[in-house]
Amino acid sequence: MEKEQFYYDNKIVKMFLIATIVWGVVGMLVGLLVAFLFIFPNYMEGISWLSFGRLRPLHTNAVIFAFVGNSIFMGIYYSMQRLLKARMFSDVLSKIHFWGWQLIIVAAAITLPLGLTSSKEYAELEWPIDIAITLIWVVMGINMIGTILKRRQRHIYVAIWFYLATLVTVAILHIFNNLELPVSAFKSYSIYAGVQDAMVQWWYGHNAVAFFLTTPVLGLMYYFVPKVANRPVYSYRLSIVHFWSLIFLYIWAGPHHLLYTALPEWAQNLGTVFSVMLIFPSWGGMINGLLTLRGAWDKVRENPILKFFVVAITGYGMSTFEGPMLSFKSLNAIGHYTDWIIAHVHIGALAWNGFMAAGIVYWLASKLWKTELFSKKLANTHFWLGTLGILFYAIPLYVAGFTQASMWKQFNPDGTLETVTQIMPMYMMRAFGGTLYLTGFILLAYNVYKTAKAGSTVTDELVEAAPLKQISPSRAPNEKWHSWLERRTVLFTILTTVAVLIGGAVEIIPLLTVPSNIPVISSVKPYTPLELEGRDIYIREGCNNCHSQMIRPFRSEVERYGEYSKAGEFVYDHPFLWGSRRTGPDVHRIGGKYNDNWHFNHMYDPRLTSPGSIMPSYPWLLTNDLDISDTEAKMNAMVTLGVPYTQFEIDKALFLLRNQAEEIEKNLRQDPEFVKNYGESNMQNKEIVALIAYLQRLGTDIKKGETAQN
Amino acid sequence: MLRFIKHHFDSIDNVEIYPIISLLLFFAVFITMLFYVSKIPKKNLEEISNLPLEGEENNNDYE
Helix, strand or coil: CCCEEEEECCHHHHHHHHHHHHHHHHHHHHHHHHHHHHHCCCCCCCCHHHCHHHHHHHHHHHHHHHHHHHHHHHHHHHHHHHHHCCCCCCHHHHHHHHHHHHHHHHHHHHHCCCCCCCCCCCCCCCHHHHHHHHHHHHHHHHHHHHHHHCCCCCCCCHHHHHHHHHHHHHHHHHHHHCCEEEEECCEEEECCCHHHHHHHHHHHHHHHHHHCCCHHHHHHHHHHHHHHHCCCCCCHHHHHHHHHHHHHHHCCCHHHHHCCCCCCHHHHHHHHHHHHHCHHHHHHHHHHHHHCCCCCHHHHHHCHHHHHHHHHHHHHHHHHHHHHHHHCHHHHHHHCECHHHHHHHHHHHHHHHHHHHHHHHHHHHHHHCCCCCCCHHHHHHHHHHHHHHHHHHHHHHHHHHHHHHHHHHCCCCCCHHHHHHHCHHHHHHHHHHHHHHHHHHHHHHHHHHHHHHHCCCCCCEEEEECCCCCCCCCCCCCCCHHHHHHHCHHHHHHHHHHHHHHHHHHHHHHHHHCHHHCCCCCCCCCCCHHHHHHHHHHHHCCHHHCCCCCCCCCHHHHHHHCCCCCHHHHCCCCCCCCCCECCCCCCCCCCCCCCHHHHHHHHHCHHHHCCCCCCCCCCHHHHCECCCCCHHHHHHHHHHCCCCCCHHHHHCHHHHHHHHHHHHHHHHCCCHHHHHHHCCCCHHHEHHHHHHHHHHHCCCCCCCCCCCCC | CCHHHHCCCCCCCCCCHHHHHHHHHHHHHHHHHHHHHHHCCHHHHHHHHCHHHCCCCCCCCCC
């Protein structure tokens, strides 16, 4: 058959490559800023948009969606064209995808420091950006499917299945977790409440790791590792088993993020069982990747790219071993809320994602600019700095995690604060590790820059291949079922979707449907207007990044924080604010524990009330006027979501709000120090009052009658 | 929003059968998949697994 000539689009790959490097530096730099905040909590004092609660989501979003995201697209756009022997479906769509994604990142980098957040981890962006993400994702999807349809290669290589699974699953996760009711241009409430919201969030959160940070990168592994090692994948059979079992199992495992919480027992157990099973496909994939290098281990010594890949795949193996282990309730009881989890995710991010990206960037740089890499030695230096960086990052945090967990378990008057001072040296080592890793990455940036300068500016690559012969869409007589399925892209995609939907549906639908899963507590009432505004400030400042609102049913926690949390207490929490990390203590029963003045002073400077605390200070809460322009709209939105505010309460919202605020100011004025310093200011109109109202309400619904005590 | 659809399944008897069905479905699909995978002829597998290596003569700058 006559061969056709066409060009691969290399320009788009180059663009994503440059974006990967730029956002990589930015994301890691923000990470480093955040790491230093643990050691020097004062160094950005008074700058609201640089406080920890706002920067931490910026770091996670920048690394996940900007750095890893762009690196995935870089690899997908390069490998898809070659595996399918076709140029991308549409140059225009490729460009829209690229620039759209970068704009979304910029929007995130502006809104998150401003405190515009929905508070749900890795889905913090507010609703207009969520919609933009959906649109750009669809553009990418059309471009990918279009390319598959015009391919010149009958069979679709396993890498592309992983890309397709990513495409459909991320779309489903993103849409369902971000169903929210807008109140204003940059404020919305999750349509789910409490336990349901937690379940949907961690179904999303877990699978964002699975389908954004894992499956696409596995696809890249299945393409680039054979490519660089110059030998086919160890077992193609294993890769098929790997694919189907991984996407089938992953989606069930979300509840392991909520063990010992108020989530119903059956859902927790389901999460544990599937998380443990998940080790099999994960390790199958790791073994398949590593054994691809069989008989080529000598090359690993010579080739820095293969070194990056080997450490990356080993890191994947480590974190996918750790994941199932942390899903056992006994280990989870230790690891959850501690720095162990931070170490765990950074093995994934720094080793698996960061090193896969680095290896691919080095390899592509010499391919795309058609020249040798500027310096192999520099790449080797990067490798060693990065590897040391990972060790210096993770090991101290493992120690910190165990230290903190065992201190929490002791029955002595030490608070969470003592545990933090104890692990301070670990935080210093972590920051050092991060610095090493970032230094290595900057070497990569320099190396690629020099390579590009020396290389050719020709972007597109001329190739030829025979067009695909038309054959019947039905199965040929001798054709095996799976190979037929592989060429039926759309059907394949639908089956993948069904596979992931089953797990999600089984976990979530019963929670939404069977009321007995969430026992109703009659004393639990909706927040007052002022508390609702205070809660939004809590969300804006990202308090949930360091404080949980979920006391687990352990004797040590009940002693330390109060009665354990019940599912029925969160029925009006749109969104839930359980948190996932305790850098500070749990605050679910903080209400009534201290007086209003304590909170006032603590927010102004945490070290006044708690010497040695590393919490940021929030002086702007004392000077910012409370914005009450949306209070009624917020309450109306809550009513739409099922919160039983009466019409009277909504009509009188501002009156009720002012009354409660005056009451708090009256309390504050009982302290002569307050009168001396703030006697002239109208504190009842400031944000601090709303936040105090919310904090004093927390967890009090079911402990009425008890005396407040320290 | 959600309250409109939240209670649609309440009236179904034995609603807990659905997870069991899904689980069985999962195992059925999984076993079938294993069976088919074991049946794919070696020649086809080799052909497909060589796809990434086609196209360029020199795949490795460091050889």
